[in-house]
Amino acid sequence: METLRVFLVLVFVIxxxxxxxxNTVSDESVEGxxxxxxxxxxxxxxxxxDTLYKNSWTIEMNGSPSNVYTYYANPDSGPQRALRHLVxxxxxxxxxxxxxxxxxxxxxxxxxxxKCRVEFEKSTSQNKVFILTIYSPPDEFALRGHKSxxxxxxxxxxxxxxxxxxxxxxxxxxxxxxxxxxxxxxxTSYDDGQLTSRLQLDDINEVTNxxxxxxxxxxxxxxxxxQDSKYFLLTVDDNSGCARHLLTAASLxxxxxxxxxx
Numbered sequence: 674m675e676t677l678r679v680f681l682v683l684v685f686v687i688x689x690x691x692x693x694x695x696n697t698v699s700d701e702s703v704e705g706x707x708x709x710x711x712x713x714x715x716x717x718x719x720x721x722x723d724t725l726y727k728n729s730w731t732i733e734m735n736g737s738p739s740n741v742y743t744y745y746a747n748p749d750s751g752p753q754r755a756l757r758h759l760v761x762x763x764x765x766x767x768x769x770x771x772x773x774x775x776x777x778x779x780x781x782x783x784x785x786x787x788k789c790r791v792e793f794e795k796s797t798s799q800n801k802v803f804i805l806t807i808y809s810p811p812d813e814f815a816l817r818g819h820k821s822x823x824x825x826x827x828x829x830x831x832x833x834x835x836x837x838x839x840x841x842x843x844x845x846x847x848x849x850x851x852x853x854x855x856x857x858x859x860x861t862s863y864d865d866g867q868l869t870s871r872l873q874l875d876d877i878n879e880v881t882n883x884x885x886x887x888x889x890x891x892x893x894x895x896x897x898x899x900q901d902s903k904y905f906l907l908t909v910d911d912n913s914g915c916a917r918h919l920l921t922a923a924s925l926x927x928x929x930x931x932x933x934x935x
Contacts, residue, residue, distance in 0.1 A: 700802045705779045706899040707809045715772045715789035720796040728772040733786040742774055783807050808894050811835035811842055819905040829874040833890030836867050843893045844870035849886045884909045
């Protein structure tokens with residue numbers, strides 16, 4: 674009987690601990706870019722007959738949590754302040770359905786696991802975990818090898834490249850918003866800090882339906898946290914052959930005139 678009583682006490686203590694910790698929803702992975710702003714959204718359900726007491730944010734680094742921001746629904750309950758390295762770069766606000774933490778001018782050191790904890794006056798707290806990864810934008814992003822004007826029969830070979838310490842950017846090609854297809858050929862490689870995607874075509878006469886259209890290279894970071902694009906117009910001189918014929922005809926006329934006067 675004594676053993677059963679101890680067991681029940683342990684169950685009660687463990688149950689109380691779980692209840693005090695609150696309900697945690699599944700983790701959410703979030704990506705950001707150095708220098709940009711980011712908002713973490715922490716939705717919650719306000720229990721009937723209860724009110725919001727406090728919203729706190731912590732970040733786990735090296736296995737231990739550190740306070741990031743504390744927000745009190747009633748300002749008289751305590752200060753609303755950012756802690757650690759987010760001072761002057763962050764703000765937390767709450768409505769009846771959601772708390773938000775906005776971080777301005779992201780730093781690489783902002784990477785980490787963030788926990789949002791929403792506490793109520795009476796009910797069990799609610800929590801959400803964010804796994805935040807911060808990426809640096811490419812050092813350079815450019816196109817090379819394209820022409821301002823092509824002639825019928827020309828081949829096409831254009832390189833789109835980004836310079837970055839590690840190959841994390843994804844490069845894709847589009848023509849007027851549609852993914853490039855055969856007969857275009859795309860080859861991607863990474864070497865010595867440069868990611869290169871090469872768009873090739875043996876004869877532009879194979880894609881006459883794309884003359885005058887925009888050919889675009891799109892660079893996306895993981896999770897689409899950052900996107901940029903470079904483009905050129907596939908401008909083809911349709912009158913090149915005609916011009917050559919006119920030039921030939923003019924030369925013949927001059928030759929005949931010269932012969933006439935000899």
